[in-house]
Amino acid sequence: MHRYRFVLTRPLQLLPVLFGISVITFLLVRAIPGDPARILLGTRATPTALARIRAQYGLDEPLWTQYFYFLKNLAHGEMGRSILYKVDVLGLVFERLEPTVVLVLGSVVLALLIAVPLATLAATHRGGWVDHLVRVVSTGGLGLPAFWLAIMLIILFSVRLDLFPVSGYGDTWIDKLHHMVLPCLTIALSLSAVLTRSLRASLIAETQSDAATAVRARGLPESVVFRRHVLPNSLIPTLNLLAVNIGWLIGGTVVIESVFAIPGMGQLLVRAIFTRDYMVVQGVAMVFAVASVVVNFLADVLTVTLDPRVTL
Amino acid sequence: MSAPLLRVEGLTVESRAGEAATRIVDGVSFALRRGEILGLVGESGSGKTMACRALMRLLPSSRLALAGGSVELAGEEIMGLPEAAFRSIRGRRIGMIFQNPASHLDPVMRIGEQIAESVRFHQGGRRRQANEKAVELLRQVGIPDPAQRAAAFPHEFSGGMRQRAMIALALASDPEILIADEPTTALDVTVQAQILRLLKEIRDSRGLSIIFITHDLGVVAQLCDSICVLYGGRVCEIGPKREVLAHPRHPYTAGLMACQPGTAGGSGRLRTIPGYPPASDALPSGCRFHPRCSHAVSPCAEVQPPLDPFAPDHLAACHNPVRQASLRTRETA
Amino acid sequence: MPHALLIGAVLLAAFVFVAVAAPLVAPYDPIFQDATARLAAPSAAHPFGTDNYGRDILSRVVWGTRVDLQIAVLGVIFPFLIGTAAGTLSGYFGGLTDSLFMRVVDIILAFPFLVLMLAIIAILGPGLASFYIAMALVGWVSYARLIRAQILVLRQSDFAMAARSLGFGHARIMFRHLLPNAMVGSIVFSMSDAVLVLLNGAAISYLGLGVQPPTAEWGIMVAEGQAFVTSAWWIATFPGLAIVLLAFGFSLVADGLGEKLGVRQ
Numbered sequence: 001m002h003r004y005r006f007v008l009t010r011p012l013q014l015l016p017v018l019f020g021i022s023v024i025t026f027l028l029v030r031a032i033p034g035d036p037a038r039i040l041l042g043t044r045a046t047p048t049a050l051a052r053i054r055a056q057y058g059l060d061e062p063l064w065t066q067y068f069y070f071l072k073n074l075a076h077g078e079m080g081r082s083i084l085y086k087v088d089v090l091g092l093v094f095e096r097l098e099p100t101v102v103l104v105l106g107s108v109v110l111a112l113l114i115a116v117p118l119a120t121l122a123a124t125h126r127g128g129w130v131d132h133l134v135r136v137v138s139t140g141g142l143g144l145p146a147f148w149l150a151i152m153l154i155i156l157f158s159v160r161l162d163l164f165p166v167s168g169y170g171d172t173w174i175d176k177l178h179h180m181v182l183p184c185l186t187i188a189l190s191l192s193a194v195l196t197r198s199l200r201a202s203l204i205a206e207t208q209s210d211a212a213t214a215v216r217a218r219g220l221p222e223s224v225v226f227r228r229h230v231l232p233n234s235l236i237p238t239l240n241l242l243a244v245n246i247g248w249l250i251g252g253t254v255v256i257e258s259v260f261a262i263p264g265m266g267q268l269l270v271r272a273i274f275t276r277d278y279m280v281v282q283g284v285a286m287v288f289a290v291a292s293v294v295v296n297f298l299a300d301v302l303t304v305t306l307d308p309r310v311t312l
Numbered sequence: 313m314s315a316p317l318l319r320v321e322g323l324t325v326e327s328r329a330g331e332a333a334t335r336i337v338d339g340v341s342f343a344l345r346r347g348e349i350l351g352l353v354g355e356s357g358s359g360k361t362m363a364c365r366a367l368m369r370l371l372p373s374s375r376l377a378l379a380g381g382s383v384e385l386a387g388e389e390i391m392g393l394p395e396a397a398f399r400s401i402r403g404r405r406i407g408m409i410f411q412n413p414a415s416h417l418d419p420v421m422r423i424g425e426q427i428a429e430s431v432r433f434h435q436g437g438r439r440r441q442a443n444e445k446a447v448e449l450l451r452q453v454g455i456p457d458p459a460q461r462a463a464a465f466p467h468e469f470s471g472g473m474r475q476r477a478m479i480a481l482a483l484a485s486d487p488e489i490l491i492a493d494e495p496t497t498a499l500d501v502t503v504q505a506q507i508l509r510l511l512k513e514i515r516d517s518r519g520l521s522i523i524f525i526t527h528d529l530g531v532v533a534q535l536c537d538s539i540c541v542l543y544g545g546r547v548c549e550i551g552p553k554r555e556v557l558a559h560p561r562h563p564y565t566a567g568l569m570a571c572q573p574g575t576a577g578g579s580g581r582l583r584t585i586p587g588y589p590p591a592s593d594a595l596p597s598g599c600r601f602h603p604r605c606s607h608a609v610s611p612c613a614e615v616q617p618p619l620d621p622f623a624p625d626h627l628a629a630c631h632n633p634v635r636q637a638s639l640r641t642r643e644t645a
Numbered sequence: 646m647p648h649a650l651l652i653g654a655v656l657l658a659a660f661v662f663v664a665v666a667a668p669l670v671a672p673y674d675p676i677f678q679d680a681t682a683r684l685a686a687p688s689a690a691h692p693f694g695t696d697n698y699g700r701d702i703l704s705r706v707v708w709g710t711r712v713d714l715q716i717a718v719l720g721v722i723f724p725f726l727i728g729t730a731a732g733t734l735s736g737y738f739g740g741l742t743d744s745l746f747m748r749v750v751d752i753i754l755a756f757p758f759l760v761l762m763l764a765i766i767a768i769l770g771p772g773l774a775s776f777y778i779a780m781a782l783v784g785w786v787s788y789a790r791l792i793r794a795q796i797l798v799l800r801q802s803d804f805a806m807a808a809r810s811l812g813f814g815h816a817r818i819m820f821r822h823l824l825p826n827a828m829v830g831s832i833v834f835s836m837s838d839a840v841l842v843l844l845n846g847a848a849i850s851y852l853g854l855g856v857q858p859p860t861a862e863w864g865i866m867v868a869e870g871q872a873f874v875t876s877a878w879w880i881a882t883f884p885g886l887a888i889v890l891l892a893f894g895f896s897l898v899a900d901g902l903g904e905k906l907g908v909r910q
Binding site: 016017020021023024025028029031032139140142143144145146147148149151152154155158159166247248250251252254255258259269270272273274276278281282284285288289292293 | 748749751752753754755756757758759760761763764765766767768837840841843844847848851852853854864867868870871874875878881882884885888889890891892893895896897900
């Protein structure tokens with residue numbers, strides 16, 4: 001399986017990127033003017049605490065030595081303590097991981113469930129009113145502000161129809177899923193606009209492709225041509241588009257978690273910015289970046305699995 | 313002589329753009345006997361591909377429409393059949409292979425599975441039997457190590473192997489007629505010869521009839537039993553291969569032969585027909601070849617010449633046909 | 646879509662007109678608080694209703710056009726200029742310059758866009774200026790990649806060879822000969838990018854990290870309306886619709902231009 005050899009080599013190639021991520025997150029906080037020890041510990045820190053953090057991060061030494069300390073601490077799973085929560089940053093971030101992961105996965109699944117039928121409908125009725133409607137709606141959907149869409153959905157489904165909770169996350173899995181319907185739907189609607197446009201275009205191109213004509217020439221009915229040949233070939237570029245948009249999707253969760261008060265990584269980031277909890281800002285940014293690198297890597301594995309022509 | 317397996321009469325395809333409609337295939341008629349290989353010859357745009365696409369009801373654009381004609385398959389009219397009924401003919405009784413096998417195979421489905429899909433659809437049966445049949449078909453079209461190669465994807469095949477796979481796909485439904493649309497044009501010369509040999513073998517072993525679309529008279533000379541020359545959407549000459557190639561009556565056929573390297577005397581100079589084939593939206597009046605014809609006489613620009621017999625089964629549509637004397641004069645000159 | 650370019654251009658022109666003529670179009674002062682008309686539902690006097698301070702939503706949406714249009718335009722222009730310069734240098738000179746630029750691009754792209762922007766804004770402090778700086782620091786990478794890819798192709802073209810053989814300087818070849826041809830794709834992209842910038846700008850203001858109250862800006866207005874979803878739906882609804890409509894205009898222009906210039910997105 002030489003096509004999967006990149007699974008072993010790619011992590012090595014990603015080292016420079018991971019190195020770059022650590023430099024940027026390091027510089028982010030050091031770029032703030034003022035005494036870095038006070039910035040990291042807040043204004044009410046005790047002199048002993050200030051002395052300790054100066055030693056741990058080498059804050060009195062030159063910048064590159066500080067970066068070395070930063071890496072050393074990172075290697076020990078040490079990204080500092082949150083001023084607000086008084087706990088280790090990494091532990092705090094991983095506690096907040098679950099809602100964010102559920103939100104991203106749920107949104108992707110819902111978006112595909114919306115986009116595939118809509119694009120199919122449009123492509124099979126090309127030029128008809130259904131097609132025009134789908135095109136106008138999906139083009140309009142590109143410009144839907146997620147935070148506003150969320151509030152509109154709250155007004156409709158929570159306030160008017162009382163079907164879903166306005167905010168929060170819940171305790172049991174059923175409860176959690178119930179809370180996540182509207183947040184996932186919000187992101188899914190925005191995402192499905194992009195996916196529908198792309199999928200519709202590929203479906204139309206594939207329907208007219210030589211390969212589809214050849215299948216028809218073999219006497220197979222249009223339903224088989226579509227299901228077994230046109231759709232699989234069209235889904236590949238759409239899934240690639242989804243992979244490209246993973247960064248955008250993760251960014252979207254930041255806003256949506258704030259709208260619905262979901263205790264995920266995004267909400268943690270926004271709170272930390274307001275409370276000047278810089279260790280947390282640093283930690284969340286880093287985990288988000290590493291997560292999207294990993295997801296992109298997984299997307300590559302998926303692409304190679306789905307498209308036999310691709311070698312990485 | 314037995315009744316033909318396929319008889320096409322007055323097949324007409326119109327291209328509609330707004331109000332205007334032009335006939336890109338105009339009253340094409342020919343017949344195909346069981347086991348015969350018919351060469352459908354013409355330059356690009358002559359309507360040879362469109363005529364066959366119309367036969368298969370696979371016209372590539374909604375602007376193109378069948379505007380008339382009759383097609384009899386084994387004595388039964390099939391032109392008026394509803395789409396559902398026609399599907400038992402398309403692929404099942406008339407198969408088709410294409411010029412560019414790379415783009416006509418599904419890139420993300422294994423070759424064996426594509427063949428098995430066709431087998432199962434047309435003949436039913438279990439998945440395993442269909443897979444075995446697919447391997448058997450690959451063996452028949454000369455793919456080495458077929459059991460293993462069935463698991464390959466199209467891009468893992470060479471051009472010649474892809475065309476063999478394409479032929480296996482067409483044979484999967486065991487058709488009586490195979491339409492081959494320039495199947496060797498995109499291939500290397502050596503591979504071309506192999507594919508031609510394969511087609512001939514299949515004809516001999518299965519009694520298949522083949523419509524071979526090409527612009528290459530050399531290929532026709534090698535492969536075909538009869539020949540139908542198209543120009544501007546119309547038949548200009550049709551007849552048994554030997555007769556037509558030995559005594560071409562239409563100046564266009566004679567011109568094509570003169571263009572063929574190695575057939576036009578020993579001068580070694582490659583001849584060409586002056587001018588270009590007409591665009592489908594600007595077809596000339598009268599005989600569509602007259603603007604390029606060295607034989608053109610006064611009625612050619614106004615009156616469409618009828619297909620006149622010159623020998624048994626040999627017809628040509630020309631007001632001033634090539635006389636054998638003049639052809640001989642040109643050859644000796 | 647037929648007439649996408651025309652409809653989109655008309656929409657954008659309408660927004661520009663509203664922004665320029667805001668004092669004439671808006672029926673009220675956008676920050677005037679009418680204590681007698683708090684949380685008033687849409688009516689003839691207040692077509693979009695009023696908020697909890699008694700401010701007229703329509704007037705605030707009209708005045709907000711100035712801010713949000715500015716966000717979309719400036720938020721695209723800075724990254725466009727930086728990215729074009731970086732991409733041109735990178736593609737033209739290749740070698741070390743190129744690998745350096747491209748490594749930076751890879752690293753920035755590794756971060757989720759909004760997360761990196763928020764982190765930069767966290768350092769600079771909330772405000773519109775921080776937004777533009779963050780946008781410029783993060784957004785240039787897409788343009789750099791687009792331009793670089795084009796320059797790499799064009800550098801090998803006949804007319805670039807001809808220009809070099811005539812002894813033209815690097816700057817002249819780059820900016821007079823290569824760049825105008827390389828920019829078609831990124832100009833089309835900038836129109837769809839404007840949609841993303843607008844959405845990001847409004848989202849950051851919604852979070853309270855961009856434009857600050859009492860300035861009338863659509864994102865903030867939606868945030869202000871969120872507290873009243875049960876009683877006064879109109880506060881959050883209308884400013885959001887304005888965002889959708891402006892974004893729709895940019896999307897249509899992007900589609901229309903792309904089709905006209907033969908650019909696949």
